[in-house]
Amino acid sequence: MRSYALFPGCSGDADTMYYRSAQAVCPLLDIELIEIEDWNCCGATPYISINNLEATCVAARNLALAQKTGLDLVTSCSCCYVIQNQTDSHLREYPELREKVSEALAAGGLQYQGGVRVRHLLEILVNDVGYEAISSKVKKGLEGLKVACYYGCLVVRPKLGFDDPEFPQSLDRLMESLGAEPTPFHLKSRCCGGALILPEEGLVQGLIHKLLENALAGGAECIVTVCPLCHTNLDAYQAKVNRRFKTNYHLPVLYLPQLMGLAFGIDSGSLDLEKLMISPKKVLESFY
Amino acid sequence: MKEIVTGFAEEVCSIPGGETIHKCIQCGVCSGSCPNADLMDYSPRKLIAMVRSGMREEVLSSNSMWYCLTCYLCTVRCPRGIKPTELMHALECLAVRHDLATRRTTTPIVYQSFVDILTRNGRVHEVDFIFRYYLNLYRLFLRMKPLAALKMVALAFMTPVALKLFGRGRLAFKAKRIKRRRELNAILNTARS
Numbered sequence: 001m002r003s004y005a006l007f008p009g010c011s012g013d014a015d016t017m018y019y020r021s022a023q024a025v026c027p028l029l030d031i032e033l034i035e036i037e038d039w040n041c042c043g044a045t046p047y048i049s050i051n052n053l054e055a056t057c058v059a060a061r062n063l064a065l066a067q068k069t070g071l072d073l074v075t076s077c078s079c080c081y082v083i084q085n086q087t088d089s090h091l092r093e094y095p096e097l098r099e100k101v102s103e104a105l106a107a108g109g110l111q112y113q114g115g116v117r118v119r120h121l122l123e124i125l126v127n128d129v130g131y132e133a134i135s136s137k138v139k140k141g142l143e144g145l146k147v148a149c150y151y152g153c154l155v156v157r158p159k160l161g162f163d164d165p166e167f168p169q170s171l172d173r174l175m176e177s178l179g180a181e182p183t184p185f186h187l188k189s190r191c192c193g194g195a196l197i198l199p200e201e202g203l204v205q206g207l208i209h210k211l212l213e214n215a216l217a218g219g220a221e222c223i224v225t226v227c228p229l230c231h232t233n234l235d236a237y238q239a240k241v242n243r244r245f246k247t248n249y250h251l252p253v254l255y256l257p258q259l260m261g262l263a264f265g266i267d268s269g270s271l272d273l274e275k276l277m278i279s280p281k282k283v284l285e286s287f288y
Numbered sequence: 289m290k291e292i293v294t295g296f297a298e299e300v301c302s303i304p305g306g307e308t309i310h311k312c313i314q315c316g317v318c319s320g321s322c323p324n325a326d327l328m329d330y331s332p333r334k335l336i337a338m339v340r341s342g343m344r345e346e347v348l349s350s351n352s353m354w355y356c357l358t359c360y361l362c363t364v365r366c367p368r369g370i371k372p373t374e375l376m377h378a379l380e381c382l383a384v385r386h387d388l389a390t391r392r393t394t395t396p397i398v399y400q401s402f403v404d405i406l407t408r409n410g411r412v413h414e415v416d417f418i419f420r421y422y423l424n425l426y427r428l429f430l431r432m433k434p435l436a437a438l439k440m441v442a443l444a445f446m447t448p449v450a451l452k453l454f455g456r457g458r459l460a461f462k463a464k465r466i467k468r469r470r471e472l473n474a475i476l477n478t479a480r481s
Contacts, residue, residue, distance in 0.1 A: 014413045014460040015453075038467050040410040045358045046399035047406065049380035052303050057479045058406070061472065082360075086374075090304050097304060100479065107478035108471040157360035158371065165364040191323055191359035198421065199395040200355075201442065207323065236449055275456040 002128060004119070005069040006033040007062060007084065009077035010041050011228035017272040018228055021257040022076055022121060024270050028137055029129050033074065036065050042083040045195055056097060057104045059087035064105055064112040072117040074124055078154035078227035079194075084118040085160055120155055122226045122256065123162045126170045131177040139265035140287055141179025147259070148185040148220035148251075149175055150211070152230040156189050165189070171256070175224065178263040183218040187211050192233040208233055209241050212249045221283045222252040224259055231255060235277045252280035262287045296344040303381055305374025312336045318362035318372045328352035332362060332372045335379070348388040353379040354395040394439050397424050407476060410466030414450070414459055418443070 012019040026033055039062050047055035062084060066073040075081050091098045092114055105111055125134065149171040157165045168189055172182035192211060193204030211234065215223055225231050235253040242249055254276070261271040268288045273280055300306040312333075319331035329350040330338060338347050356376040363371045380396075383389040389396040401421040405412045422443060428436035453459045466472065 010412045010464075013411060013464055015458040017458065040466050040472055041406045041412045043406065044402070044412075045377075046402035048377045049353075049399050050384050050403050052378065052381050054476055054479050056304075057475050058472070061475060094304050104475045104478040108468075108475040110471070110475070153357075153359040153361070158363045158373070165360075191357045191361075194357055194359075195398070196355075196357060196395065198418075199393055199398045199439070201446070203324070203327070236453060240449065275458055277452060277456070 001030050001032050002124075003032040003034060003071055004074040004124065005066045005071040006035045007039055007042075007066070007073050007075040007077075007080055008035060009075055009080040009228070011232075012076055015228065015232075015275075017275050018076055018231070018255045018257065021255055021261050021271045024266050025257040025260045025264060028264055028266075029125070029133065031124070031129065034069065034071070036062065036069065036073070039065060042080045042087075044079050044083060048083070048086075053097070053100060056087055056090060057101050059083055060091065060101050060105055060112050061108065061110060063088060063091075063116050063118075064110040066116045067112060072119050072124075074119050074121060076121040076226070076228075078120065078152060079229060081118060081120045082154045082158070082160075086158075088114065088116060088118060120162075120226070122155055122170060122174075125256075126174060127162060131173055134174065134260070135177035138178055138263045140263060142175075142259065142263050142287055143179045145180040145283070145287070146183050146219050146221045147175050147180045148215035148218055148223045149182050149188055150185070150192075150215070150223050150225045150230060150234070150253075151189045152225065152227045153189065153191050153194075155226055171224065171226065174256070175259070178260060180259070180263075183215070183220045185215055185218045185220065187214040192230045194229050194233070197233055197237070204233065205237065205241050205244055208237055209245050209247070212238065212241065212247075212251055215251060216249065220251065222254060222280060224254050224256055226256050238278055250278060252276060252278045252283055254280060296342045296347070297340055299382065300339050300375070300378055303378035305371050306378035308368075308370040309336050309339055309375065311368045311370055312340075313368055315367060317365050317367065318370075321361040321365050322356075323359065323361070324355040324357060327355045332376070336370075336372070336375070339379075345388070347379065348383040348386060349390060351390045351392050353377075353383070354390060354393050356380075391428070391433055391435060394425065394435065397421065397428065400424060407472075408469075409463055410469055410472050411464045413464055414453075415461050416463045418446075418450070 043055040193207040319333040353376040
């Protein structure tokens with residue numbers, strides 16, 4: 001059994017679909033995810049854009065809490081992944097910042113020595129578990145399912161080293177090991193607009209439109225993703241994009257553990273598939 | 289009052305990610321890679337040149353960095369190892385610090401609303417975050433900023449999406465908080481002092 005300190009992130013905390021399906025799948029792969037006690041929001045893009053020092057302190061609190069567990073920090077959110085990683089490397093690279101942050105953490109009775117490994121769910125599935133082990137757990141292979149693998153930005157950029165930053169392959173290989181067929185998808189690591197959906201919805205709708213168009217052109221029946229922000233943008237805004245661009249997209253957008261769960265024969269009820277805005281029923285019916 | 293700033297470039301360099309501007313060779317790969325460069329007052333390449341020329345007001349009051357999607361495409365492509373994404377964040381921080389953040393997009397208000405909720409609850413959930421954004425827009429509206437009224441109307445059009453998400457149990461209405469908020473406050477207060 002491999003144990004990890006789980007950092008669910010705020011989006012995994014409110015919208016439990018991703019989190020619950022990951023918790024259902026991981027035990028089958030001998031992975032134990034232990035939630036970090038009293039973790040806080042990583043600060044995401046907004047905080048580093050408002051106050052760098054405070055943002056670093058907030059994220060450093062999570063690193064300090066993770067360090068107490070002695071385990072690698074694993075998050076299922078790509079944004080938390082980058083922020084927590086960047087905080088760790090900034091604390092290493094900038095001694096002046098480290099000093100100020102240590103002082104602040106001490107005021108809260110915490111300390112961070114550095115050295116917590118920050119990892120993404122996709123990365124531990126690929127590197128620690130491996131395609132073969134995943135493939136050996138498959139009960140109902142997703143044979144014939146055409147999937148566009150959407151990585152988004154932050155699981156592969158900035159270059160944290162586990163996959164190519166522009167033409168990543170890991171998720172495609174993982175889908176193959178479940179029996180599915182990854183489709184050509186040139187925009188697989190292009191931006192969905194992320195948090196700008198709130199202030200600049202029109203602009204972000206354009207980015208979502210391009211992604212859906214490109215996924216469909218490759219012959220995809222559904223999209224799989226590993227980031228809650230990408231998921232919300234592609235799933236919840238698809239109807240609005242259709243209205244604005246006079247299109248008729250109906251592409252279900254699933255989280256990676258949801259598809260893994262189906263292939264592993266987990267009951268579709270505990271994978272929260274009914275919570276998706278674009279129902280995957282038609283596409284996935286034969287795998288339920 | 290903050291300390292008197294002598295050189296703008298030096299000030300940018302003092303924030304992590306800002307110090308790399310001296311390595312820039314103005315090749316323009318960052319601007320060519322940016323999905324939003326066409327919406328920016330100054331492209332990333334131009335922005336770096338302007339910082340180095342000390343054009344403080346122009347840079348900090350521009351909309352450029354607020355259109356950064358934080359997609360890091362420029363960062364992985366830069367042949368000099370500069371991290372323009374981090375530079376954009378540094379410029380945003382400085383614009384906020386000197387109260388020069390543009391009002392032509394509400395991105396700074398969205399970010400500030402997010403931080404308001406984070407520092408209060410320790411976690412951020414859509415519903416309280418959006419209410420906070422609405423409140424901050426309203427305050428801006430009272431200061432006669434027309435964009436705020438427009439955005440308030442636009443936000444109302446998001447209600448159907450929010451309701452659908454709520455109907456599927458994907459939105460938490462009750463604010464989630466961390467237990468040791470006092471610990472987080474102590475950390476932040478020390479950082480601010």
